[in-house]
Structures are given as C-alpha cells and as structure tokens.
Amino acid sequence: MRENELEMIPETTETSEVLAPETGTPVADDVLLDVRNLKKHFVVAKSFFGKPIKWLKAVDNVSFTLKKGKTLGIVGESGCGKTTMGRTILRLYDVTGGEVYFKGQEVSKISNKEFDKLRPNMQMIFQDPYASLSPRLTVGEIIGEAALQHGIVDKKHYKEYVLSVMKMCGLQPHYFERYPHEFSGGQRQRICIARALALKPELVICDEPVSALDVSIQAQIINMLKELQAELGLTYVFISHDLSVVKHISDEVGVMYLGSMVEFGTKEKIFSNTLHPYTKALFSAVPVPNPHVKMNRVILKGDIPSPVNPPKGCKFHTRCEQCMEICKSVPPKYKQVEEGHFCACHLYDTQEDIAEYEAAMAAEQAATEVEQTQD
Numbered sequence: 001m002r003e004n005e006l007e008m009i010p011e012t013t014e015t016s017e018v019l020a021p022e023t024g025t026p027v028a029d030d031v032l033l034d035v036r037n038l039k040k041h042f043v044v045a046k047s048f049f050g051k052p053i054k055w056l057k058a059v060d061n062v063s064f065t066l067k068k069g070k071t072l073g074i075v076g077e078s079g080c081g082k083t084t085m086g087r088t089i090l091r092l093y094d095v096t097g098g099e100v101y102f103k104g105q106e107v108s109k110i111s112n113k114e115f116d117k118l119r120p121n122m123q124m125i126f127q128d129p130y131a132s133l134s135p136r137l138t139v140g141e142i143i144g145e146a147a148l149q150h151g152i153v154d155k156k157h158y159k160e161y162v163l164s165v166m167k168m169c170g171l172q173p174h175y176f177e178r179y180p181h182e183f184s185g186g187q188r189q190r191i192c193i194a195r196a197l198a199l200k201p202e203l204v205i206c207d208e209p210v211s212a213l214d215v216s217i218q219a220q221i222i223n224m225l226k227e228l229q230a231e232l233g234l235t236y237v238f239i240s241h242d243l244s245v246v247k248h249i250s251d252e253v254g255v256m257y258l259g260s261m262v263e264f265g266t267k268e269k270i271f272s273n274t275l276h277p278y279t280k281a282l283f284s285a286v287p288v289p290n291p292h293v294k295m296n297r298v299i300l301k302g303d304i305p306s307p308v309n310p311p312k313g314c315k316f317h318t319r320c321e322q323c324m325e326i327c328k329s330v331p332p333k334y335k336q337v338e339e340g341h342f343c344a345c346h347l348y349d350t351q352e353d354i355a356e357y358e359a360a361m362a363a364e365q366a367a368t369e370v371e372q373t374q375d
C-alpha cells in the first residue's frame, strides 16, 4: 500500500491507557525525544465508495522518553511495529495520533516545510545497506550531497568535510570516487552511517543496522556506533531483534508486542527484574553459552495474531502462560511498576487498578443496557 492511500482514522477507546504526560506538558530539559501516545494505523481495506473500513494498528499508543546522549533499545518479534514506529517518529509516515516532541518542540503536527529544517537533526540508518545506497552516485556524493544541500558545508570545504566524516567512520580516503557496488555489506553500512552523520544529527534511529551483516562484521559496526556516540554525544533509538546486541548497546530497553509497548525500563531493571511474560519468553529464547547453566525456556505458543484483528483485552493473552480471566476482556494499563520501570500486565494490578477496571466495566455494561432499551 502506498503512503498516499493511507488516511487518518478516528481515535479508538479499546487500547490500553498509557501513562503519558498531557498534551502540551513541558518536556524535561535533559530529554531529547518525548513520544506520547504515538499511533500509526494503516488503512488496509476500503468500502466500494472508498471509505476506510479496516485498519492495521502498526503502532498503537506508544509512549516513552529518551534522554540526550543515551541509547534506547527496541525489541520485539518481526511485525510488532518497530520500523513503523521509527519511521513515524521521523515523519517518513504521517502520524495517525499522538505527539512527538524533539528538544521540547512538538514535531508531529508542524508543516512539512518546518519539519524539513529539523530533518538533518533526526536521521535513520536502515537495515539493508544494499537497498539504501544509490548505485549511480560515488561514495563522496552519497555522503556529502545532503550536507551540501542543507548548508552544513559549503562547496569550498566540501571534499575536506566529507573526507573527515569518512575517516570518522573507518572509510579510506580513496573510496571517495568509488561506487557502492564495489563494497561489502559492512563497508556499505559504514557509508550509510557516514551519510547520516555528515548531517550532524543529534538523534539517530538505527533500524536493525547489523542484522543483514556477517556476524564477524556486526561487532565492528556496533563498537563504531558506540565510539561515535561517545565522541559526538549522539542519542540513539536502536531497533533490533537480537537481545545480546541490545544488552550491549542500550541504556534503556523498550519491548513491543503487536504495536504496543508492553515493558520499558533501564537495561539493568529489564534484564534483572523482567516483569512482562512476553519479555520473559523473549529473553528465555536467547541461548546461554555456558552448558552447565540450565535454561528455563518459556516457549511462546502459536503465531503472532494479526494486527488487523488483535485479540481483545491483553493483546498477548492468546499466547500467555499466565493468562487470567480478566486478561481476555480488559486491556491492562501501561504503568510504572517500580521506579523507571513500566509494564502493561494484569499481574501487577493494584487494588485501585482493579476497582478502576470494575467501574469502567460497570459503566460499559450500563451503557449497553441503555442502548438495548432504546432499541
């Protein structure tokens, strides 16, 4: 489906309540990126008259904040909305709902012209370094063209500037005149990283940047990204399905399932006090190198349900070993369970939460009865 076929859709009430600050609440000074109730819904079916009738909720009410100079790792099975979230933050897709604050400025609703001024500041590195480089441009042109266009460097200092960025990314000066097809995957990803960094961004969204590379090359690229972060004070959103990579590079970790953030917290908390049954299942699937350590594997039952028709209640309930009755009908709130550690799961309901759910269910029931009487 093409982007221009996609349409804004009305708010729904069936998603979990999310603990995000109100619209317009100021963003803390040390926060670079503040995402509040972000939604990206794709229209997947239209009526005969062209009216949207079915939506795929690729990103559904996601909230988080990311401090300057830190790395947020995003994990989750394929299709859970990681790439769509990254692209929506950078407005490569229209935002269906919610807000994105970059350096305190709300950027999800500003005009394209205004956003274009900010674009160099927010860059994305894609998974496939083969598809994302134009075969007709030289390495020098690929890295320097946008920097020249955005006035980051002038024509006089162009070559010198591009060579300095290439050096920073481990690329030899004589690659300047060569073409991308002459390089291996690892070198191509270095070219993609250099192209992004030439724009002097503050935020870089890395979407599975090493997944397409040989294992031997992956560590080199990850270590280079870490060094560049320390040197340039970059802030990363690092999307990956590889938990060992996420553990290595992240300060905070967000776990996504069917378009929603189900757990979020500092790396230490997420790994040492894992809360959500889905995160536990993901973590238990990672092989332990020590043969003497017994693995307590939690096997995920069944396939991921379709995001077009997600299960009612907790979206994970069809696969959860700890599913309770309430999970089948009431979506759990995404809330802080311990300091800086958020989770959406009924296992952590307090008495107040239960009272709130019961009141909401009673109100819903009363509304249905009124409707039936009127019919």
Ligand SMILES: Nc1ncnc2c1ncn2[C@@H]1O[C@H](COP(=O)(O)OP(=O)(O)O)[C@@H](O)[C@H]1O
Pocket: 001, 042, 056, 058, 076, 077, 078, 079, 080, 081, 082, 083, 084, 085, 307
């Ligand atoms: N342009 C699009 N139109 C319709 N559906 C899409 C589009 N892009 C992604 N999707 C769907 O959105 C869901 C999330 O996809 P994606 O963000 O690529 O997941 P991930 O990166 O976690 O693998 C998937 O079900 C995918 O099929």
Ligand code: SF4
Pocket: 276, 277, 278, 314, 315, 316, 317, 318, 320, 321, 322, 323, 324, 327, 332, 344, 345, 346, 347
């Ligand atoms: S809310 Fe229920 S079904 Fe969902 S993860 Fe928690 S225990 Fe499992």
Ligand SMILES: [Mg+2]
Pocket: 082, 083, 084
């Ligand atoms: Mg993806």
